[in-house]
Amino acid sequence: MNLNKKKIIIANMKMNGSLSFNESFLKNIKINFNKFKNLNIGLCLPYPYLFQAQKFLQNTNINWGGQNVAKFENGPHTGEVSAKMLQEFGAKYVIVGHSERSTAYCESDENIAAKFEKIKKYKMIPVLCVGETLIEREAGIMESVVSSQIKTIIKIFGNEIFENSIIAYEPIWAIGSDMAASPDQANKMCIFIRNLVCENKKEFKNFNIIYGGSVNPKNALQLFASESLDGVLIGRASVNFDEFSHICSRAENGK
Numbered sequence: 001m002n003l004n005k006k007k008i009i010i011a012n013m014k015m016n017g018s019l020s021f022n023e024s025f026l027k028n029i030k031i032n033f034n035k036f037k038n039l040n041i042g043l044c045l046p047y048p049y050l051f052q053a054q055k056f057l058q059n060t061n062i063n064w065g066g067q068n069v070a071k072f073e074n075g076p077h078t079g080e081v082s083a084k085m086l087q088e089f090g091a092k093y094v095i096v097g098h099s100e101r102s103t104a105y106c107e108s109d110e111n112i113a114a115k116f117e118k119i120k121k122y123k124m125i126p127v128l129c130v131g132e133t134l135i136e137r138e139a140g141i142m143e144s145v146v147s148s149q150i151k152t153i154i155k156i157f158g159n160e161i162f163e164n165s166i167i168a169y170e171p172i173w174a175i176g177s178d179m180a181a182s183p184d185q186a187n188k189m190c191i192f193i194r195n196l197v198c199e200n201k202k203e204f205k206n207f208n209i210i211y212g213g214s215v216n217p218k219n220a221l222q223l224f225a226s227e228s229l230d231g232v233l234i235g236r237a238s239v240n241f242d243e244f245s246h247i248c249s250r251a252e253n254g255k
Helices: 019-035 047-057 083-088 099-104 109-121 134-138 142-157 183-197 217-224 241-253
Strands: 007-012 039-044 062-066 093-096 125-130 165-169 207-212 231-234
Touching (some): 007 165, 007 207, 019 047, 039 241, 134 142, 142 183, 165 183, 183 207, 217 241
Parallel strands (some): 093 125, 125 165
């Protein structure tokens, strides 16, 4: 990680919020988060509330985005939301491949790859979630599992598609469990991912690797100290203003 580069904080608000909650929450962020000069912060909200993010956060240093996207451009796909639609609401980031979706809706690596490409086509930044289950880690095959998830995209589109992209290493066993990966576990996996994507030591512009999975104010400082990590993906702590602010303060100030 380039220590002079801004750290990335992506908030996955999941299926939380309401019109009234969001208005208060986003106003608080607008007022209080402009003090963070060394962070790239993005809030990924449920689709119906993207208009609120655009309303309250435009002309600030805070960006926003979606938690999923369709692999289709348009057409008879009831309930789907296209990349172009997200773009029209000013989205910068789009989460793709999150285990809560890929498990519940049986998303294949090929489907995730198609979504990744659509996000890139409309000039947004994909946040690709990869990670292993606890059984897979205990079996020692975590690198093989993560490699398979990433190599599907590389096979179809080539390594270069990861320019201006983010990979979030988010071990499935850590999500919502209060059992985050240790800094050493996160560091080793992120080094593995970087070597896999940047083969032959070719670095891609604005390619970043972040960690997600039970990130909180207590473990954030240790995670930010890792040279291989460019930031974090925050889940439930992102809808608690005090915890979210505390994590960002630790990223900004290193304490």
